[in-house]
Amino acid sequence: MLAFLFILFAGMAVSCALAMVAQRNPLYSAISLIGVFVSLACLYIMLAAPFIAAVQVIVYAGAIMVLVVFVIMLLNVEHEERRAPRLKFLVPVAVVLAAVLIAEVAFILVTVRDFGAPVSNVGLTHSIGSSLFTIYLLPFEITSILLLMAMVGAMTLARRGGLLSANARVVPGSQQLPLSIVDPRAEPDDLRVVETDTTDEAARLLGVEGVRDQSKRD
Amino acid sequence: MEPQLSWYLALSAVLFTIGVTGVIIKRNIIAMFMCIELMLNAVNLTFVAFASFFQDVTGQLFVFIVMTVAAAEAAVGLGIIIAMFRNRETLDVDDASILKL
Numbered sequence: 001m002l003a004f005l006f007i008l009f010a011g012m013a014v015s016c017a018l019a020m021v022a023q024r025n026p027l028y029s030a031i032s033l034i035g036v037f038v039s040l041a042c043l044y045i046m047l048a049a050p051f052i053a054a055v056q057v058i059v060y061a062g063a064i065m066v067l068v069v070f071v072i073m074l075l076n077v078e079h080e081e082r083r084a085p086r087l088k089f090l091v092p093v094a095v096v097l098a099a100v101l102i103a104e105v106a107f108i109l110v111t112v113r114d115f116g117a118p119v120s121n122v123g124l125t126h127s128i129g130s131s132l133f134t135i136y137l138l139p140f141e142i143t144s145i146l147l148l149m150a151m152v153g154a155m156t157l158a159r160r161g162g163l164l165s166a167n168a169r170v171v172p173g174s175q176q177l178p179l180s181i182v183d184p185r186a187e188p189d190d191l192r193v194v195e196t197d198t199t200d201e202a203a204r205l206l207g208v209e210g211v212r213d214q215s216k217r218d
Numbered sequence: 219m220e221p222q223l224s225w226y227l228a229l230s231a232v233l234f235t236i237g238v239t240g241v242i243i244k245r246n247i248i249a250m251f252m253c254i255e256l257m258l259n260a261v262n263l264t265f266v267a268f269a270s271f272f273q274d275v276t277g278q279l280f281v282f283i284v285m286t287v288a289a290a291e292a293a294v295g296l297g298i299i300i301a302m303f304r305n306r307e308t309l310d311v312d313d314a315s316i317l318k319l
Contacts, residue, residue, distance in 0.1 A: 006221040010229045017233055017256055021240040026248045033252050040259055046221070047270035052278050059285050064255065064292045071296045072248055075303050127275050128282070136279050143286045150290030157297035
Protein backbone atom coordinates (compact mmCIF):
# COMPACT_ATOMS: atom_id res chain seq x y z
CA MET A 1 0.00 0.00 0.00
CA LEU A 2 2.72 2.49 0.98
CA ALA A 3 4.75 1.45 -2.01
CA PHE A 4 1.77 2.12 -4.25
CA LEU A 5 1.33 5.60 -2.69
CA PHE A 6 5.03 6.31 -3.10
CA ILE A 7 4.91 5.37 -6.79
CA LEU A 8 1.79 7.48 -7.27
CA PHE A 9 3.17 10.63 -5.67
CA ALA A 10 6.67 10.18 -7.05
CA GLY A 11 5.19 9.79 -10.53
CA MET A 12 3.12 12.90 -10.05
CA ALA A 13 6.14 14.86 -8.85
CA VAL A 14 8.40 13.76 -11.70
CA SER A 15 5.75 14.27 -14.38
CA CYS A 16 4.87 17.72 -13.05
CA ALA A 17 8.57 18.62 -12.93
CA LEU A 18 9.04 17.48 -16.53
CA ALA A 19 5.97 19.45 -17.57
CA MET A 20 7.36 22.50 -15.82
CA VAL A 21 10.60 22.32 -17.78
CA ALA A 22 8.82 21.55 -21.05
CA GLN A 23 6.31 24.39 -20.84
CA ARG A 24 7.04 27.59 -22.72
CA ASN A 25 4.46 29.72 -20.93
CA PRO A 26 5.82 30.63 -17.47
CA LEU A 27 2.34 30.64 -15.99
CA TYR A 28 1.81 26.98 -16.91
CA SER A 29 5.27 26.24 -15.52
CA ALA A 30 4.24 27.82 -12.22
CA ILE A 31 1.10 25.72 -12.03
CA SER A 32 3.11 22.55 -12.74
CA LEU A 33 5.53 23.54 -10.00
CA ILE A 34 2.62 23.83 -7.57
CA GLY A 35 1.77 20.23 -8.54
CA VAL A 36 5.33 19.20 -7.64
CA PHE A 37 5.05 20.93 -4.27
CA VAL A 38 1.75 19.26 -3.41
CA SER A 39 3.10 15.82 -4.39
CA LEU A 40 6.14 16.40 -2.20
CA ALA A 41 3.86 17.41 0.68
CA CYS A 42 2.08 14.06 0.32
CA LEU A 43 5.46 12.31 0.42
CA TYR A 44 6.36 14.23 3.58
CA ILE A 45 3.19 12.96 5.24
CA MET A 46 4.20 9.42 4.24
CA LEU A 47 7.56 10.10 5.89
CA ALA A 48 5.82 11.01 9.20
CA ALA A 49 6.57 14.72 8.87
CA PRO A 50 3.14 16.37 9.01
CA PHE A 51 4.45 19.74 10.15
CA ILE A 52 6.86 20.03 7.24
CA ALA A 53 4.07 18.95 4.89
CA ALA A 54 1.79 21.70 6.17
CA VAL A 55 4.54 24.29 5.90
CA GLN A 56 5.31 23.05 2.40
CA VAL A 57 1.74 23.66 1.27
CA ILE A 58 1.31 26.96 3.12
CA VAL A 59 4.68 28.58 2.44
CA TYR A 60 5.73 27.08 -0.88
CA ALA A 61 2.50 26.36 -2.72
CA GLY A 62 0.74 29.23 -0.98
CA ALA A 63 3.03 32.17 -0.45
CA ILE A 64 6.02 31.76 -2.75
CA MET A 65 4.14 30.54 -5.80
CA VAL A 66 1.46 33.21 -5.40
CA LEU A 67 4.31 35.74 -5.44
CA VAL A 68 5.75 34.17 -8.59
CA VAL A 69 2.38 34.06 -10.35
CA PHE A 70 1.79 37.66 -9.29
CA VAL A 71 5.06 38.76 -10.87
CA ILE A 72 4.35 36.76 -14.04
CA MET A 73 0.99 38.45 -14.43
CA LEU A 74 2.37 41.86 -13.45
CA LEU A 75 5.05 41.70 -16.13
CA ASN A 76 2.61 40.16 -18.64
CA VAL A 77 5.34 38.17 -20.30
CA GLU A 78 3.45 36.26 -22.93
CA HIS A 79 2.24 38.75 -25.48
CA GLU A 80 -0.64 36.69 -26.74
CA GLU A 81 -3.95 38.12 -27.75
CA ARG A 82 -6.91 37.25 -25.61
CA ARG A 83 -8.87 34.31 -26.88
CA ALA A 84 -12.45 33.38 -26.24
CA PRO A 85 -12.83 31.02 -23.27
CA ARG A 86 -12.39 27.48 -24.46
CA LEU A 87 -13.63 24.22 -23.01
CA LYS A 88 -16.99 25.66 -22.04
CA PHE A 89 -18.56 22.22 -22.20
CA LEU A 90 -16.39 21.22 -19.23
CA VAL A 91 -18.20 23.55 -16.82
CA PRO A 92 -20.86 20.97 -15.83
CA VAL A 93 -18.10 18.38 -15.35
CA ALA A 94 -16.31 20.80 -13.04
CA VAL A 95 -19.48 21.35 -11.04
CA VAL A 96 -19.99 17.59 -10.68
CA LEU A 97 -16.37 17.10 -9.60
CA ALA A 98 -16.67 19.84 -7.01
CA ALA A 99 -19.83 18.21 -5.64
CA VAL A 100 -18.00 14.87 -5.41
CA LEU A 101 -15.14 16.56 -3.56
CA ILE A 102 -17.51 18.17 -1.07
CA ALA A 103 -19.26 14.81 -0.55
CA GLU A 104 -15.91 13.11 0.09
CA VAL A 105 -14.84 15.72 2.63
CA ALA A 106 -18.21 15.53 4.37
CA PHE A 107 -17.96 11.74 4.46
CA ILE A 108 -14.53 11.89 6.03
CA LEU A 109 -15.54 14.51 8.56
CA VAL A 110 -18.67 12.61 9.58
CA THR A 111 -17.44 9.01 9.63
CA VAL A 112 -13.72 9.01 10.35
CA ARG A 113 -13.15 9.89 13.98
CA ASP A 114 -10.02 8.07 15.09
CA PHE A 115 -6.96 8.92 13.08
CA GLY A 116 -4.79 6.52 15.04
CA ALA A 117 -1.75 7.29 17.12
CA PRO A 118 1.25 8.65 15.23
CA VAL A 119 4.06 6.18 14.82
CA SER A 120 6.66 8.58 16.20
CA ASN A 121 6.77 12.08 17.56
CA VAL A 122 9.74 13.17 15.47
CA GLY A 123 7.78 15.15 12.90
CA LEU A 124 5.23 16.70 15.19
CA THR A 125 5.03 20.40 15.91
CA HIS A 126 5.93 19.90 19.54
CA SER A 127 9.29 18.23 18.94
CA ILE A 128 10.21 20.62 16.12
CA GLY A 129 9.32 23.65 18.21
CA SER A 130 11.16 22.48 21.31
CA SER A 131 14.30 21.80 19.27
CA LEU A 132 14.02 25.04 17.36
CA PHE A 133 13.88 27.19 20.48
CA THR A 134 16.51 25.35 22.52
CA ILE A 135 19.51 23.84 20.77
CA TYR A 136 18.85 25.45 17.37
CA LEU A 137 18.10 28.93 18.67
CA LEU A 138 21.11 30.53 16.97
CA PRO A 139 20.16 29.39 13.43
CA PHE A 140 16.65 30.57 14.15
CA GLU A 141 17.85 34.06 15.04
CA ILE A 142 20.22 34.19 12.07
CA THR A 143 17.29 33.28 9.86
CA SER A 144 15.33 36.23 11.21
CA ILE A 145 18.20 38.56 10.31
CA LEU A 146 18.28 37.01 6.84
CA LEU A 147 14.58 37.71 6.39
CA LEU A 148 15.07 41.32 7.47
CA MET A 149 17.90 41.73 4.95
CA ALA A 150 15.78 40.17 2.22
CA MET A 151 12.92 42.53 3.01
CA VAL A 152 15.12 45.62 2.83
CA GLY A 153 16.82 44.34 -0.31
CA ALA A 154 13.57 43.63 -2.09
CA MET A 155 12.23 47.08 -1.30
CA THR A 156 15.45 48.72 -2.44
CA LEU A 157 15.50 46.77 -5.69
CA ALA A 158 11.86 47.19 -6.63
CA ARG A 159 11.70 50.88 -5.75
CA ARG A 160 11.54 53.46 -8.49
CA GLY A 161 13.70 56.57 -8.37
CA GLY A 162 16.78 57.41 -6.42
CA LEU A 163 17.80 58.99 -3.17
CA LEU A 164 14.99 61.51 -2.58
CA SER A 165 11.59 60.15 -1.77
CA ALA A 166 8.94 60.62 -4.41
CA ASN A 167 6.78 62.66 -2.04
CA ALA A 168 9.45 65.24 -1.37
CA ARG A 169 8.48 67.49 -4.27
CA VAL A 170 4.71 67.55 -3.89
CA VAL A 171 4.37 69.02 -0.41
CA PRO A 172 2.57 72.37 -1.03
CA GLY A 173 3.10 75.71 0.62
CA SER A 174 5.90 77.32 2.54
CA GLN A 175 7.83 74.88 4.67
CA GLN A 176 10.86 74.68 6.88
CA LEU A 177 13.11 71.81 6.00
CA PRO A 178 16.01 70.43 7.97
CA LEU A 179 18.96 69.74 5.76
CA SER A 180 18.64 65.99 6.12
CA ILE A 181 15.35 65.93 4.20
CA VAL A 182 16.77 67.68 1.16
CA ASP A 183 20.19 66.09 1.22
CA PRO A 184 20.22 62.40 2.15
CA ARG A 185 23.98 62.54 2.56
CA ALA A 186 23.73 65.15 5.35
CA GLU A 187 24.19 64.26 8.96
CA PRO A 188 20.86 63.57 10.68
CA ASP A 189 21.60 66.06 13.43
CA ASP A 190 22.34 68.92 11.03
CA LEU A 191 19.45 71.22 11.96
CA ARG A 192 20.17 74.13 9.64
CA VAL A 193 16.61 75.28 8.82
CA VAL A 194 15.67 76.83 5.50
CA GLU A 195 12.30 78.27 4.54
CA THR A 196 11.21 77.53 1.01
CA ASP A 197 8.20 76.91 -1.18
CA THR A 198 9.40 73.81 -2.96
CA THR A 199 11.95 71.14 -2.41
CA ASP A 200 13.83 72.25 -5.52
CA GLU A 201 14.23 75.70 -4.05
CA ALA A 202 15.44 74.26 -0.79
CA ALA A 203 17.95 72.13 -2.64
CA ARG A 204 19.22 75.22 -4.49
CA LEU A 205 19.51 77.22 -1.28
CA LEU A 206 21.42 74.47 0.42
CA GLY A 207 23.65 73.87 -2.57
CA VAL A 208 22.78 70.21 -3.02
CA GLU A 209 21.25 70.36 -6.49
CA GLY A 210 23.17 67.32 -7.59
CA VAL A 211 20.97 65.15 -5.41
CA ARG A 212 17.89 66.00 -7.41
CA ASP A 213 19.63 65.10 -10.66
CA GLN A 214 20.70 61.77 -9.27
CA SER A 215 17.15 60.97 -8.32
CA LYS A 216 16.02 61.41 -11.92
CA ARG A 217 18.09 58.56 -13.28
CA ASP A 218 15.63 55.80 -14.08
CA MET B 219 6.50 -3.69 0.51
CA GLU B 220 7.54 -0.55 2.32
CA PRO B 221 9.25 2.29 0.50
CA GLN B 222 12.96 2.22 1.21
CA LEU B 223 15.26 5.12 1.91
CA SER B 224 16.95 4.59 -1.43
CA TRP B 225 13.65 5.16 -3.23
CA TYR B 226 13.34 8.63 -1.76
CA LEU B 227 16.98 9.41 -2.51
CA ALA B 228 16.50 8.32 -6.13
CA LEU B 229 13.39 10.46 -6.49
CA SER B 230 15.26 13.41 -5.00
CA ALA B 231 18.13 12.91 -7.44
CA VAL B 232 15.72 12.76 -10.37
CA LEU B 233 13.97 15.97 -9.30
CA PHE B 234 17.29 17.74 -8.74
CA THR B 235 18.51 16.69 -12.18
CA ILE B 236 15.33 17.98 -13.79
CA GLY B 237 15.87 21.28 -11.99
CA VAL B 238 19.48 21.55 -13.14
CA THR B 239 18.42 20.75 -16.69
CA GLY B 240 15.78 23.46 -16.53
CA VAL B 241 18.25 26.06 -15.30
CA ILE B 242 20.58 25.14 -18.16
CA ILE B 243 18.09 25.04 -21.02
CA LYS B 244 15.65 27.78 -20.01
CA ARG B 245 16.13 31.35 -21.18
CA ASN B 246 13.23 32.99 -19.36
CA ILE B 247 14.53 34.22 -16.01
CA ILE B 248 11.29 33.42 -14.17
CA ALA B 249 11.39 29.83 -15.45
CA MET B 250 15.00 29.54 -14.27
CA PHE B 251 13.93 30.87 -10.91
CA MET B 252 11.25 28.20 -10.60
CA CYS B 253 13.76 25.49 -11.55
CA ILE B 254 15.95 26.68 -8.67
CA GLU B 255 12.96 26.28 -6.36
CA LEU B 256 12.55 22.73 -7.67
CA MET B 257 16.19 21.96 -6.82
CA LEU B 258 15.69 23.29 -3.29
CA ASN B 259 12.68 21.02 -2.90
CA ALA B 260 14.63 17.99 -4.08
CA VAL B 261 17.19 18.65 -1.35
CA ASN B 262 14.38 19.10 1.17
CA LEU B 263 13.04 15.68 0.27
CA THR B 264 16.45 14.17 1.02
CA PHE B 265 16.52 15.87 4.41
CA VAL B 266 13.05 14.71 5.37
CA ALA B 267 13.73 11.15 4.22
CA PHE B 268 16.89 10.92 6.31
CA ALA B 269 15.16 12.52 9.30
CA SER B 270 12.36 10.00 9.05
CA PHE B 271 14.52 6.92 8.62
CA PHE B 272 16.98 7.90 11.34
CA GLN B 273 14.27 9.19 13.72
CA ASP B 274 16.08 12.50 14.15
CA VAL B 275 14.37 15.87 14.10
CA THR B 276 17.43 17.79 12.91
CA GLY B 277 16.75 17.16 9.26
CA GLN B 278 13.27 18.60 9.51
CA LEU B 279 14.62 21.71 11.22
CA PHE B 280 17.06 22.10 8.37
CA VAL B 281 14.16 21.86 5.92
CA PHE B 282 12.40 24.58 7.87
CA ILE B 283 15.40 26.89 7.51
CA VAL B 284 15.82 26.02 3.84
CA MET B 285 12.22 27.07 3.29
CA THR B 286 12.93 30.40 4.97
CA VAL B 287 15.94 30.91 2.75
CA ALA B 288 13.78 30.07 -0.26
CA ALA B 289 11.25 32.69 0.79
CA ALA B 290 13.98 35.30 1.13
CA GLU B 291 15.36 34.23 -2.25
CA ALA B 292 11.91 34.60 -3.79
CA ALA B 293 11.54 38.14 -2.46
CA VAL B 294 14.97 39.33 -3.60
CA GLY B 295 14.92 37.36 -6.86
CA LEU B 296 11.56 38.68 -7.93
CA GLY B 297 12.70 42.20 -7.01
CA ILE B 298 15.70 41.73 -9.31
CA ILE B 299 13.42 40.37 -12.04
CA ILE B 300 11.11 43.40 -11.79
CA ALA B 301 14.06 45.82 -11.86
CA MET B 302 15.54 44.02 -14.87
CA PHE B 303 12.23 44.03 -16.73
CA ARG B 304 11.76 47.74 -16.00
CA ASN B 305 15.15 48.62 -17.41
CA ARG B 306 15.31 46.21 -20.34
CA GLU B 307 11.74 45.34 -21.27
CA THR B 308 12.70 41.69 -21.53
CA LEU B 309 13.07 38.63 -19.34
CA ASP B 310 15.52 36.84 -21.62
CA VAL B 311 18.76 36.19 -19.75
CA ASP B 312 20.72 36.30 -23.00
CA ASP B 313 19.90 40.00 -23.20
CA ALA B 314 21.17 40.60 -19.68
CA SER B 315 24.80 39.66 -20.17
CA ILE B 316 26.31 42.46 -18.06
CA LEU B 317 25.99 42.88 -14.34
CA LYS B 318 24.69 46.45 -14.57
CA LEU B 319 20.94 46.68 -14.34
